């Protein structure tokens with residue numbers, strides 16, 4: 001008996017390949033997969049780097065994300081501690097192994113207890129480092145792995161994300177090319193998350209409410225230096 | 226929840242829906258919740274229409290080469306350590322899922338929102354096989370508690386009022402204190418979050434749908450606002466992606482083009498909160514993520530649409546915009562359509578997948594006002610395809626003779642614009658006589674009444690009105 005795979009592909013092919021010479025189709029497909037043309041990039045994101053950072057922050061705030069700035073990585077622990085204090089949150093959080101964060105002097109910023117590794121669902125607060133930011137929609141791009149476990153993006157109630165200002169780009173396409181540079185063409189890490197604001201649901205009478213299954217609040221610390 | 230297909234009863238379903246006071250109240254949220262928001266999102270992006278053209282062209286190119294892209298996709302999934310299972314129909318897909326679940330001794334399965342899961346009726350099937358499926362999208366969870374099916378493709382519980390959700394939560398969450406206050410929508414959301422958090426952490430298998438499958442990288446993409454899809458796919462040991470073959474999109478760039486029109490058309494957001502790209506199972510050194518990654522690639526009638534006059538329908542990205550703007554949907558809601566896919570997209574897709582005999586009444590659930598095509602981000606010619614189905618139904622003589630007569634008249638006028646305009650002016654008095662009221666639709670053609678839209682109807686819809694005027698007048702005479 002013919003497998004479902006062959007039956008499905010065969011049925012499609014009986015139409016798509018009906019023209020006879022199939023080499024043109026093969027060429028077109030290979031070409032697209034290899035060169036991945038960009039299409040239309042909205043003008044609103046094509047700005048100078050400084051304006052891109054501003055647009056990113058504006059767009060993030062428009063989707064109920066709070067944004068803070070620090071001059072250098074050394075100031076990140078204090079910024080985290082301040083945020084937690086201002087929001088009456090415990091000085092304790094979950095974080096992966098990202099060097100840019102792990103090497104910081106957390107102990108100097110007050111009694112901050114850092115728990116390492118993925119989240120098991122019992123963490124109120126998670127801290128991550130983003131791979132980049134997309135100004136067009138105020139979107140963060142997060143990569144899975146030991147450095148920034150995906151569970152930290154979703155299980156804690158409060159998610160604090162550190163983002164280097166220099167990693168903010170205008171559009172999604174610009175970050176895809178950086179993902180390709182890091183992992184190789186056609187390769188992806190297990191999970192790439194685009195995060196645009198804290199979790200929400202409109203399922204009760206079509207009214208948007210924050211804090212569905214993911215974080216109720218999202219705070220971004222932009223490292224300007 | 227037993228899935229009963231009542232597509233061929235559109236007429237009586239619609240009548241029941243029009244008399245349902247709760248439903249009529251809930252349906253006002255469709256217009257309030259979606260139309261204005263889409264408009265502002267669109268106005269804020271000058272390139273929106275250009276992106277729609279691009280999105281259409283990308284999907285057309287993909288469909289013309291679907292076999293090649295499917296093969297490229299499969300190769301990539303396999304390379305990343307995942308497994309692709311090809312399913313010709315719903316039954317094969319159900320059995321593949323069951324086998325994967327049984328292989329890991331699964332007792333509970335969490336589910337992200339998936340219309341394909343509804344299409345193959347996986348929940349009933351798992352239950353019959355002693356595996357508990359748990360819907361995790363808030364809307365899906367609500368209707369699972371109510372034993373219902375979704376009435377909208379992106380807002381499955383749009384037909385349910387807040388007070389009804391409270392009743393359901395009190396009925397089912399009996400372990401919580403009776404005196405708790407659930408008046409505010411926030412408290413309902415909070416309760417669902419707590420109850421479902423437990424389920425997420427304990428599930429053995431997570432099933433999600435996919436908005437896109439990317440051939441370039443072997444990646445599945447889900448788009449959610451709640452984050453439920455993510456918890457569904459990163460916490461359990463096994464992640465099953467359930468997707469139909471037309472979800473294939475060539476590259477990351479192509480998906481990004483289409484994503485720019487998806488959320489804007491669906492909820493009026495510039496981008497949904499979570500857009501997640503998953504490729505294979507957990508990698509070496511990954512501290513989380515599933516150990517197994519399976520993709521069920523479902524055909525279920527779609528390959529027959531390739532090369533047919535309904536091929537364009539395979540561009541659909543399930544944004545829901547066509548139903549959000551449909552006067553018939555506004556009047557009767559999604560359940561009247563009798564199967565998984567409601568509104569204009571359902572009226573075309575359902576007969577394409579189920580056959581004309583079962584789904585053939587749906588293309589008549591239209592006023593041919595043309596709004597669905599005007600708002601469709603993928604520029605799918607929905608009215609044209611509904612007309613094609615109607616003509617086929619007519620040829621097969623599946624319709625009552627009067628209706629056929631009406632269609633003949635309709636076809637006659639449709640081809641002669643001048644004549645039909647003239648006829649229109651005669652028809653108006655007839656229309657008012659049979660209850661053509663301003664404002665909301667009071668009743669539907671097949672529910673024995675007449676329809677009216679708020680905007681000026683497109684020309685083609687007038688010919689349809691004409692047809693109905695003729696038909697109704699004839700009926701009156703026959704009495």
Ligand code: SF4
Pocket residue numbers: 540541542543544545546547548569570597600601602603604605607
């Ligand atoms: S037919 Fe168009 S408008 Fe309707 S759900 Fe599909 S893509 Fe959206």
